Amino acid sequence: MVTEPVRRVPADESSHRLVRDMVLDRSSPVPLYFQVAQHLEAAILDGRLQPGTRFDNEVLVAEQLGLSRPTMRRAMQYLVDKGVLVRRRGIGTRVVQPKVRRPLGLSSLYEDLAASGQHPSTQVLSLSVEPASAVVAQALALPVETPVTVVVRLRSAADQPIARMANYLPHTVLTGIGDGLTESALEAYGLYQLIRGLGIQLHAADQTIGARSATAEEGRLLGERRGAALLTMQRTAYDDHGRAVEYGSHIYAASRYSFELSMLAG
Amino acid sequence: MVTEPVRRVPADESSHRLVRDMVLDRSSPVPLYFQVAQHLEAAILDGRLQPGTRFDNEVLVAEQLGLSRPTMRRAMQYLVDKGVLVRRRGIGTRVVQPKVRRPLGLSSLYEDLAASGQHPSTQVLSLSVEPASAVVAQALALPVETPVTVVVRLRSAADQPIARMANYLPHTVLTGIGDGLTESALEAYGLYQLIRGLGIQLHAADQTIGARSATAEEGRLLGERRGAALLTMQRTAYDDHGRAVEYGSHIYAASRYSFELSMLAG
DNA sequence: CAGTGGTCTAGACCACACC
DNA sequence: GTGTGGTCTAGACCACTGT
Numbered sequence: 001m002v003t004e005p006v007r008r009v010p011a012d013e014s015s016h017r018l019v020r021d022m023v024l025d026r027s028s029p030v031p032l033y034f035q036v037a038q039h040l041e042a043a044i045l046d047g048r049l050q051p052g053t054r055f056d057n058e059v060l061v062a063e064q065l066g067l068s069r070p071t072m073r074r075a076m077q078y079l080v081d082k083g084v085l086v087r088r089r090g091i092g093t094r095v096v097q098p099k100v101r102r103p104l105g106l107s108s109l110y111e112d113l114a115a116s117g118q119h120p121s122t123q124v125l126s127l128s129v130e131p132a133s134a135v136v137a138q139a140l141a142l143p144v145e146t147p148v149t150v151v152v153r154l155r156s157a158a159d160q161p162i163a164r165m166a167n168y169l170p171h172t173v174l175t176g177i178g179d180g181l182t183e184s185a186l187e188a189y190g191l192y193q194l195i196r197g198l199g200i201q202l203h204a205a206d207q208t209i210g211a212r213s214a215t216a217e218e219g220r221l222l223g224e225r226r227g228a229a230l231l232t233m234q235r236t237a238y239d240d241h242g243r244a245v246e247y248g249s250h251i252y253a254a255s256r257y258s259f260e261l262s263m264l265a266g
Numbered sequence: 267m268v269t270e271p272v273r274r275v276p277a278d279e280s281s282h283r284l285v286r287d288m289v290l291d292r293s294s295p296v297p298l299y300f301q302v303a304q305h306l307e308a309a310i311l312d313g314r315l316q317p318g319t320r321f322d323n324e325v326l327v328a329e330q331l332g333l334s335r336p337t338m339r340r341a342m343q344y345l346v347d348k349g350v351l352v353r354r355r356g357i358g359t360r361v362v363q364p365k366v367r368r369p370l371g372l373s374s375l376y377e378d379l380a381a382s383g384q385h386p387s388t389q390v391l392s393l394s395v396e397p398a399s400a401v402v403a404q405a406l407a408l409p410v411e412t413p414v415t416v417v418v419r420l421r422s423a424a425d426q427p428i429a430r431m432a433n434y435l436p437h438t439v440l441t442g443i444g445d446g447l448t449e450s451a452l453e454a455y456g457l458y459q460l461i462r463g464l465g466i467q468l469h470a471a472d473q474t475i476g477a478r479s480a481t482a483e484e485g486r487l488l489g490e491r492r493g494a495a496l497l498t499m500q501r502t503a504y505d506d507h508g509r510a511v512e513y514g515s516h517i518y519a520a521s522r523y524s525f526e527l528s529m530l531a532g
Numbered sequence: 533c534a535g536t537g538g539t540c541t542a543g544a545c546c547a548c549a550c551c
Numbered sequence: 552g553t554g555t556g557g558t559c560t561a562g563a564c565c566a567c568t569g570t
Contacts, residue, residue: 090554204528207529264470335562356569357569542561547555551553
């Protein structure tokens with residue numbers, strides 16, 4: 001028996017064009033699902049796919065792109081995890097807000113400032129080896145009095161002091177490089193950049209953000225009055241094996257700096 | 267030709283026992299990959315799987331559990347994303363640190379305090395409808411002067427004031443419930459709990475954390491001296507469709523509160 | 533070289549939402 | 552019902568790591 005072709009509920013026209021014109025390189029080392037995800041994300045960010053746009057169902061889209069369904073699913077799931085798409089069983093897949101999310105992952109103040117074109121500069125106030133205090137030892141899971149490398153830096157942007165940062169590194173981290181950690185290197189690069197350059201994979205970090213009043217000396221250093229509000233942040237960073245790699249205790253001039261976080265629901 | 271059976275590099279004994287004893291319920295609505303992930307995570311958290319333990323390769327483990335490789339992969343990938351496992355091509359899969367990660371997702375101060383057994387209490391200082399100021403309008407993406415519901419609360423724990431929280435809700439969010447947002451409800455539950463109870467899916471949030479000095483009035487309210495350091499936090503929360511659902515501007519007594527964040531590398 | 537995880541395919545069945 | 556995403560399977564080939 002002959003019937004009319006099924007009248008599919010159409011997805012938005014814009015997604016049709018986009019999918020039709022998408023070019024994938026099967027010989028590239030970049031995975032197909034990632035190529036697809038990048039194309040889609042770019043289209044969302046530059047407005048070719050507006051928020052609210054609905055996709056065809058994943059089987060169809062996969063077909064149109066010449067991909068298997070699992071591969072297409074993976075591309076979409078990647079964007080869902082990134083917060084760019086929303087999917088609901090029985091409903092469909094839609095584009096959400098193209099908001100630029102800056103998850104503040106394991107970045108450093110230096111990288112943050114550099115990325116926003118603030119021309120950061122660093123002055124190393126001290127670089128030494130000292131026995132670990134109780135707090136430092138606790139944070140790095142070392143016995144008290146274990147020698148650790150201590151670097152104190154003053155971070156500025158646009159010739160204004162922003163933060164005083166004290167970092168503590170266990171010597172196990174520095175074996176094999178020894179003097180890779182020089183004053184000049186520390187003034188040219190962020191600490192995290194140097195650590196990663198040493199082949200250490202940063203994996204996770206615990207942070208505490210608080211506030212207190214500046215002492216007279218801290219005020220002088222940061223160009224604030226005594227008693228001015230300071231932001232404080234303590235951070236312990238861990239590598240793949242769960243070993244504490246770095247502990248930092250930092251103060252920020254609250255009048256010139258704040259933390260911004262974007263997060264997805266959990 | 268007959269050869270000796272291949273001498274496999276063995277994984278740790280503890281993982282063998284665990285996998286052998288794992289029971290899966292194929293008739294459960296809980297997905298298999300999730301059941302597996304939960305079993306493994308529980309074993310890691312309670313120490314049956316120590317940090318550093320190495321798994322057999324995923325094909326073997328899948329076999330031992332009577333699962334397909336993709337399903338097993340999915341369970342492991344879930345734990346990798348959660349930061350509990352680390353995988354490296356050519357190397358293997360290992361357990362990392364069982365650190366309790368508290369991602370501080372879209373939780374509220376109320377939920378944080380309640381979870382840590384602090385017996386929080388709330389006092390509604392005001393509940394009204396007011397025209398949106400410039401900042402509020404900007405944060406909620408509304409025209410200036412649009413009427414919004416404003417609730418100001420004082421949050422305490424252990425009879426000590428902790429925070430003053432001002433929240434602004436567009437009326438589009440409240441349609442259909444109207445008076446679900448009462449003073450008594452606000453004093454008994456967290457605001458986010460109430461919003462979720464209204465069937466609204468929280469999706470993402472942008473936050474800014476800063477610090478400043480307390481005014482005399484703020485000091486009185488929070489039991490601090492004038493000029494004491496305050497933590498400040500502004501947050502805009504969005505739903506699935508990217509619509510701003512809530513804006514909050516809060517101050518915290520820094521001597522009694524700080525933010526803790528755990529994060530994975532990105 | 534052997535062993536590992538990373539990617540991809542082609543299909544199947546199920547649970548949920550809306551009409 | 553019909554259409555959607557969610558789960559699961561059985562296999563294949565590839566890329567990277569170490570010996």
